[in-house]
Amino acid sequence: MASKGLSELATAFRRLHRPGSPLVLANVYDVVSAKAVAPLPSCQALATASYAVALAAGTSDDDLTLEQNLAAARLIGKVAAEHNKPLTVDLQDGYGNKLEEAVRLAIIDAGAVGINxxxxxxxxxxxxxxxxxxxxxxAAVEIGAKQGLPDFVVNARCDTLVQGGDIDEAVERGRKYLAAGATTVFVWGGGKRGGISRAEVEKLVTAFGGRLNVSLKWPSGGLTISELAGIGVARISVGPTIMLLAMAEYERQAKQLLG
Known part of the structure; x- marks a missing residue:
């Protein structure tokens, strides 16, 4: 059962999702990245990105196991607790019939107050x-409540667009997820599609009452944080982007050293 302190963190985390004044997350994937982000005064919460967690574990996002995902989350959770920052864990699709176990262990073992x-x-x-x-x-919301987190945050990801579906289906699905208790809906456009357009963001914000999570095209190439705030989104994340940038710089420095 979650502690009173963790329950208070969950409530605080839920309140950070404000349409027009979005929560911005610099996604992490291991202890080192968590320690780089957590102490920042501007860091309001820690969030994992399963793609990056998988790369660090020597596997792919599709092959990342629940055990590997939670192993990273436990270590990141210790950093989050040290700095009294909420932690949300990317649980991918919830691992089929292991959903209850996945949510429960994310809360109890890692100290998470939210999931993707x-x-x-x-x-x-x-x-x-x-x-x-x-x-x-x-079910995920109810499992969180049973573990003592009535404000447990579920960011429900909708993959309709990246799988070739249309925006109307994304709207239908997102509305159902919000009605089921999701705090926000993350509609992912994917790299091949070029993400989601401004018009699509505007349509989704209207349909969801602002309760939209957008993946930022960062550091350049898409709508800025201020533009997304102006449209009215509630949450902005970057997935594995910072990890990939960091590894590119690591490679550059290694080439310089070894060359």
Whole structure:
């Protein structure tokens, strides 16, 4: 059962999701990255990115196991606790019938007060139906409440666009996820598609009452944080971007040293 302090962190974390004044997350993936981000006065919370966690574990995002994901989350959770920052863990699709175990262990072992939950079943390579996905969102929220976190945050990821679907389906799914208890919906456009357009962001913000998470095209190439705030989004993240930038710089420095 979560402590009173963790419950208070969950409440504080939920309140950070304000349409028009978005929570900005510099996603982390291990102890080193967490220690770089957590002490920053501007850091309001820590968030993992499963893609980066997988790379650091020597595997791919599709092959990242629950055990590998939670192993990273536990270490990052210690850093979050040291700095009294909320932690949200990217639990991918919730690992099928392991959803309850995944959420419970993320809370108890890692001290998480929120998760990302996808609507695409990675093992069976298919979408959960909208009702199945909404039921899984509801279940995650209820599991959080049972662990003593009535304000447990679920950022429900909708993969409709990246899988070739249209914006109207994303709207339908997102509304169902919010009705099921999600705090925000993350509609991912993906790199091949070029992300989501300004018009799509505006449509989603209107449809979701601002409760939208957008992946920032950073450091350049897309809408800025201030522009997204002006449109009215509630949450902004960067996924594995900072890790990839850091590794490129690591390679550059190594080449200079070894050359």
């Amino acid at each position: 939950l996808e609507d695409y079943d990675r093992e069976r390579k298919r979408f959960y139906t909208v009702d199945e996905a909404a039921a899984r969102v509801k």
